[in-house]
Amino acid sequence: MRVQKLFIHELLFHVWIGIPFCSLVVKSVVSTDPSYVACKPRNCGSGPNISYPFYVEGAGADFCGLKGFRIICQESTPIFRTSKGPYIVTNISYENQSVRLVDLYVVNVNANCVIPRHKFAFDDESPFDFSSSHVNLQFFYSCDKSFTPPLETSLVAYASNSSRLSFVALVLSDGSLSGNHEMSNQYCGSEVAVSVDLEGYWKTNKTIKTVNYTELLMAGFSLVWYGDTCANCKTSGGRCGFQNNQSLCFCPDGPHPTHCGGKSPCILLSIISILIHVL
Ligand SMILES: *[C@@H]1O[C@H](CO)[C@@H](O)[C@H](O)[C@H]1NC(C)=O
Ligand SMILES: *[C@@H]1O[C@H](CO)[C@@H](O)[C@H](O)[C@H]1NC(C)=O
Ligand SMILES: *[C@@H]1O[C@H](CO)[C@@H](O)[C@H](O)[C@H]1NC(C)=O
Ligand SMILES: *[C@@H]1O[C@H](CO)[C@@H](O)[C@H](O)[C@H]1NC(C)=O
Ligand SMILES: *[C@@H]1O[C@H](CO)[C@@H](O)[C@H](O)[C@H]1NC(C)=O
Ligand SMILES: *[C@@H]1O[C@H](CO)[C@@H](O)[C@H](O)[C@H]1NC(C)=O
Ligand SMILES: *[C@@H]1O[C@H](CO)[C@@H](O)[C@H](O)[C@H]1NC(C)=O
Secondary structure: OOHHHHHHHHHHHHHHHHHHHHHHHHHOOOOOHHHHHOOOOEEEOOOOOEOOOOOOOOOOOOOHOOOOOEEEEEHHHEEEEEEEEEEEEEEEEEEEEEEEEEEHHOOOOOEEEEOOOOOOOOOOOOOOOEOOEEEEEEEEEEEEEOOOOOOOOEEOHHHHHOEEEEEEEEOOOOOHHHHHHHHHHHEEEEEEEEEEEEEOOHHHHHHOOOOOOOHHHHHHHEEEEEOOOOOOHHHHHOEEHHHHHHHEEEEEEEOOOOOOOOOOOHHHHHHHHHHHHOO
């Protein structure tokens, strides 16, 4: 009986005193995990906070994000590059898994004469998709006087002169774009479909005449991504990233498989010391 009581006392001692004491010692001796520190949310100086699955290229922390989510800080502006050109990252919602992009060339010109020249295109193996608000602005540049636009259009006056006219149309679905292409091509110098967002339940009521297309271009468009949100890791106080090609949750006390607060070294030490006593 006495021996058993003693054993239970010892066990309690190990569990109740040992773990907190050990935690204190480990915390003061072992510095915060370097990967955890490296994967802290970053900022280009302006714009949204950047964290998993995004990462800032050249910040020495490429392992803190996923391929395809690279952001470049260009003079304190966060830039997302595609093979077609650069876009400013104006907003990231980690909760909604969405990111808002604005064509860098669109915002860098006088708002009174925006002439978008290239469409947005997904790179190979892009993790993104358009959001449900996605629509297109279809520009027809430098068209012959005999060109009759296939859709309701507005004249783009600043890109027109007495002999060649430019137009813009609002195209609500990607499907209706394809057929027009060749028809307009023989009359116009060039043609481009540019992504914008049109929000709200009544968006199908909108036409190029009832929207301000310059404002739509300046506001940009959002992309969504799917899959692992890192939510478990984040709510447990960790930061997601990679080590040896394996996704991990970096915590102040080191990497864990999915979330912080798993088996800490102290609990392991306690278990070992208890086992030593028992055996
Ligand atoms: C970025 O994070 C910091 C610290 O959590 C916060 O104070 C700031 O408001 C965030 N900035 C943006 C743009 O969300
Ligand atoms: C980002 O989006 C949210 C939700 O739409 C909005 O409340 C916030 O103002 C936006 N932030 C910026 C910097 O545009
Ligand atoms: C996230 O989605 C909700 C619901 O659709 C919306 O109200 C909110 O504005 C969105 N937040 C951002 C930052 O986009
Ligand atoms: C009108 O603009 C086109 C380019 O869109 C140009 O080639 C042409 O010379 C211009 N014509 C006049 C009369 O300015
Ligand atoms: C949009 O169109 C529907 C019919 O197609 C109409 O009932 C509704 O009132 C319109 N909404 C607005 C805001 O114009
Ligand atoms: C469209 O929006 C731009 C930028 O806000 C503004 O300068 C312009 O006057 C607006 N155009 C119309 C027709 O309302
Ligand atoms: C990491 O994983 C990817 C895909 O699973 C593979 O293509 C790549 O070779 C791996 N890299 C290393 C360094 O193991």
